[in-house]
Amino acid sequence: MSATTAALRPRLVKRLLPSRATRLAVRIGAVAAAFVAAALFLLLAGNPIGPVFSALWSGSFGSAYGQAQTILAAIPLVFTSLAVAIAFRMLLWNIGAEGQFYFGAFGAAAVAYAWPEWPGPLLLTAMVLGGMLGGALWALVPGALRAYLGVNEIVPTLLLNYVAILWVDYLVNTAWRDPESLGFPLGVPFSAQATLPQLGDTAVHAGAIIAVIAALVIAVILRKTIWGYKIKVIGENRRAARYAGFSITRNIVGVMLLSGALAGVGGMVEVSGTVHRIQADISPGFGYTGIIVATLARFSPLLILPVALLFGALITGGVELQTIGLPSDIVLMLQGTILFFALAGELLVHYRIEWRRQAQTGSEGEPGAAGRAHPGAMPSGT
């Protein structure tokens, strides 16, 4: 217990007002750190890192083809990310955007196959509605269970993903199977009217516009409408919301319906704009990547747009990796690593690290641990 054992030790000191600049710096730093970590990992695993990163670059932003593919991958991501974000605004975890995406694709395809000869604008509108309905129905199940029976939504939303994928798998192997698919689980190709038009002479389809509109609409709902205000209050303080007379059950159901509908439009846009039919593997995990995108964008609808573009680039870059003989799984690891760093970096947003030389006094287990509690400190966790 001698006072001379003075070691330089880190201490976390709470920042009362986290600055916007730190926040942005931490996020950009997280992406950079993740790339460095990925490079180290690839080196250790004996892969050449130069070709990996040049493939990622040329497959995404580095070529005209790559740029179009990046936008095409970002479009469904915007919808699934919005779905996760709007639910999270009410502290609901919708891990089921993947399944709602599939059910939206199912709803849209059902319309496309039922009335293939309808004029384009009418048919496409009906398909969007079909997609919204499919996704919303799929989210209604866990939403109602949460609202009326108090069943936590995390596990049900997740498990329903598997069910939705199996359902689409069943259809494209039976009723909707393309006779010319040579045994592959592919649905019959859509009619020309059921395909979203291209934008000019690019490979990008009109879904890009729908995605931007959707983000704007959600931003307006959250910021300018009474419903958005209710969502905010319920998310931040459930007790206050109850005193204010907001129906929590009805709003949970409403938000989950909207969330599912958004993911469902994502599914519609993907099958109508990119795939041009329904098939078994229409999503490389858009619903799961949407969780990462939404979290990095701090659940802000407008920030989702640029973040989705970055992750769209990662997905298409991953496809390019396969051409140099590497699995696209590397990209999933990269996605996870980015969020790990961003989450860990959050600590730097909320706390300042102070290095102090402090003598061991022996009265406390750790130096200064009980010394400076902030009475008005916010509860931890976002």
Next chain:
Amino acid sequence: MSADLFLTVFVAGVAAGTVFLFAAVGEIITERAGVLNLGLEGMMLVGAVTGFLVNHQFRQLWLGVLAAVVAGGALGLLHALLVVSFRTNQVVTGLTLVIFAGGLSGYAGESVVGVAPPATFEPVAIPLLSAIPVLGRVFFRQNPLVYLSYGLVVATWFWLFKTRPGLNLRSVGESPETADAVGISVTRTRYAAVVAGGGFAGLAGAYLSLAQSPSWVPNMTAGRGWIAIALVIFATWSPVRAVFGAYVFGCVEALGFRLQAVGVDIPSFFVSMLPYLFTIVVLVVISRDTARRRLAAPASLGNAYVREER
């Protein structure tokens, strides 16, 4: 349905339920210390691929199991580092772990997809016990890892409820402030619990890829980690009740395939949906008993412990 069909379903149900049992017992240890680990699915995948690769390389089944436990524990360490030391949100961290580990397992196992393993765990009849009518066939003609699971359940129960370290761990999950005040290190206990839970998840993965369906296929866990998380709630955080639950879930998985095998005409897609739908139904049924479940759940589950802010 004949009695024999029931018996084969039970035999297959115990075999299929063991993967849930390993994962759920590990999650119970983790959650009892107050940490939610939603990364179970990913840890199981990494365990499955690690076990398979090591067995493939060295033709050593038990070395594969050990490596899987270590790999799962390593991911547990990563989870603990983030949620305990960096105080990150436990839900997002767990989900991210699933995505990360899914990629990692796919990357690591790329060369062995569809390769036949050099050795697998085969059923071994235990002398005397396997001669017991019905029970003998269901419980004592299984593979060695199933027997290991019996031992681990008893050991975990004993450790959690009858020993001082077990009591300490539960007190950290119930009230970290109190535990801290009496000199238990919350940080150390939580790290240990998350790493142990990860090790169990790795073991569950190895069971899948070395015993239950000996092979490596990307995403072969197919949601079993999530079902195990539901099972923990069903078992009200008790390893002994988890045994019952695990076998019920195992039997549901086994039932569909047995029905198909005896010629009942259900498309395999619907048979595969059964475990997921059944899990949701179970969650609904147990939700009617909210009060008891809320009492059983570790009180500090999901919350970071920040000494300065207690």
